[in-house]
Amino acid sequence: MAKQDDLWTRSRQAAYAEITRVAMELFLEQGFDGTTIDQIAATAGISRRSFFRYFGTKEDIVLGDLANQGALVREILESIPVSVPPWEALREALWRVDGEGLQSEVALKIAKMMYETPSLRARSIEKHLQWQEQLVPNIRLRLGVEADDATDPAADAIVAGAIACLDVAGQIWARSDGALDLAELYDRAVRAVGHPG
Incomplete structure (x- = not known):
């Protein structure tokens, strides 16, 4: 069987x-x-x-792997020592999953399609909210808060901020036709929200 x-x-x-x-x-x-x-x-x-x-929707074809990537980011984040500060740990986890092969010609076409299509954009945001739920418990631990303590907004804000920075960097990278470096755009976005990056 x-x-x-x-x-x-x-x-x-x-x-x-x-x-x-x-x-x-x-x-x-x-x-x-x-x-x-x-x-x-x-x-x-x-x-x-x-x-x-x-597939539940046409959008899931393009973004179906995004949910799986969230689980991979969580696994990598959990493998990084808790002594590594939240922003640095998130950057390392995000780039181990997203950094490799993301800047190919096909990835650029897919990114442009996603950022130019409202239904894909909305579905992408929904998937990133799922990422947030998966990543917040580990960030709470890094902040010295219990993983299930939902009363402190700091971990949620950090994870939401990191995901927003990744999204903004991706959008600008797509708009530049891949001419700009995605990792550098992410770092600049993080610095813009007040973290030294």
């Missing part, structure tokens, strides 16, 4: 990856709003109903 479950999981992952690949090609070719779920399903060789077994 375990082999059968593994086979089913691998088949599902392969289908998910293929639908994502097909959809992203369509999005980059004809725009996010110009691409329909029916087109994606037809091009991927599946039914509309099957599409919804893999």
